[in-house]
Amino acid sequence: MNTPRERIIDTASLLFHQQGYNSTGINQIISEANVAKASFYQHFKSKDDLCVAFLNARHGYWFSELITYVSKSKSTKKRILNAFDFIIYMNEKEGFRGCSFLNILSEISKEQGTILSVIQAHKNDLRKFFEKELGEELLSDHIYLLFESSIIESQLFKSNELVEKSKKIVNNLI
Amino acid sequence: MNTPRERIIDTASLLFHQQGYNSTGINQIISEANVAKASFYQHFKSKDDLCVAFLNARHGYWFSELITYVSKSKSTKKRILNAFDFIIYMNEKEGFRGCSFLNILSEISKEQGTILSVIQAHKNDLRKFFEKELGEELLSDHIYLLFESSIIESQLFKSNELVEKSKKIVNNLI
DNA sequence: AACTGAACAGACAAGTCTGTCTATTTATTC
DNA sequence: GAATAAATAGACAGACTTGTCTGTTCAGTT
Structure with missing residues (x-):
């Protein structure tokens, strides 16, 4: 079922695309990616950091x-x-x-x-x-x-x- | 100094342009337009309603x-x-x-x-x-x-x- | 079998948001 | 001058936001 990092980026891709960046919250991302919040902040130091990772992907x-x-x-x-x-x-x-x-x-x-x-x-x-x-x-x-x-x-x-x-x-x- | 409605639309124009729509809150708009919140909701039934008025203007x-x-x-x-x-x-x-x-x-x-x-x-x-x-x-x-x-x-x-x-x-x- | 690192759950702080509400003041018209 | 309409200030509800933190569980390695 992939690594947490991949699940986060995949979910974020979908949600950013569907709802926009500012309208998509961290909570929704981690919930739909089935990842704990602490795990999220272990991989990305901020939401903007995730944004950069998403854009690169x-x-x-x-x-x-x-x-x-x-x-x-x-x-x-x-x-x-x-x-x-x-x-x-x-x-x-x-x-x-x-x-x-x-x-x-x-x-x-x-x-x-x-x-x-x-x-x-x-x-x-x-x-x-x-x-x-x-x-x-x-x-x-x-x-x-x-x-x-x-x-x-x-x-x-x-x-x-x-x-x-x-x-x-x-x-x-x- | 204009009517409240005009002041709201002028301020919103500026702020939507500078910060984006979702990043601009009603509170900032009414504060910078020097308008009470109740007055705002007398002229616009919602933020989206203001958005339409702004786009028309x-x-x-x-x-x-x-x-x-x-x-x-x-x-x-x-x-x-x-x-x-x-x-x-x-x-x-x-x-x-x-x-x-x-x-x-x-x-x-x-x-x-x-x-x-x-x-x-x-x-x-x-x-x-x-x-x-x-x-x-x-x-x-x-x-x-x-x-x-x-x-x-x-x-x-x-x-x-x-x-x-x-x-x-x-x-x-x- | 003990250690290690990474994931987990979820409470919490401190702040934001929209929209509703009460109550007061100002301005205009009859 | 009294009545009406529109403005004011600002508290409040309820839901949301990002990011931090504590503590637990689990898998892999030595």
């Missing part, structure tokens, strides 16, 4: 899934279009809850600089991913921006309509 | 400012570029706090459907704004998506770099 999971999706094709163009299909896949899998990183970005204050830099690092990696695929920086940033808004707009409207439209735009662009 | 303010900015030019192209300059202006004015509507989107749960529809209505109006300016739907949605990500990325990186890049992209696009 999410980063690893999310990118490996993206790479899996992209690797289905060989041509750059198809690979990029696959990335947008990955958004649709994730939306359907996770119920249009958007990007964990951007959701938490909206919830943190100036004092939580550590969390902010984890979010920035994640997005920088995504930006680099498109740059490596495409070479040209202006084009890759263009597609990065469309990718980002595709995630957000599908969360907002609980629909893949604008993801599909982005695919059409990107298809004409490359 | 924000909608009015934000759009009127956008229109002012856009109206400085006559050609469609220049007007669209002005809209991106408006993002830069707001970022500098408000300290890269991003979009009130999207920030609250990240904080609400499924039960808060009323708030969600106010956010969706705002973004639909923005989408229509670009459609009216540009006519072509694919192009106007393309620019709408770049506009949205420009706001978010500048909030994320506390910088106007990607807004400027979007301007360059849009300049080549129209």
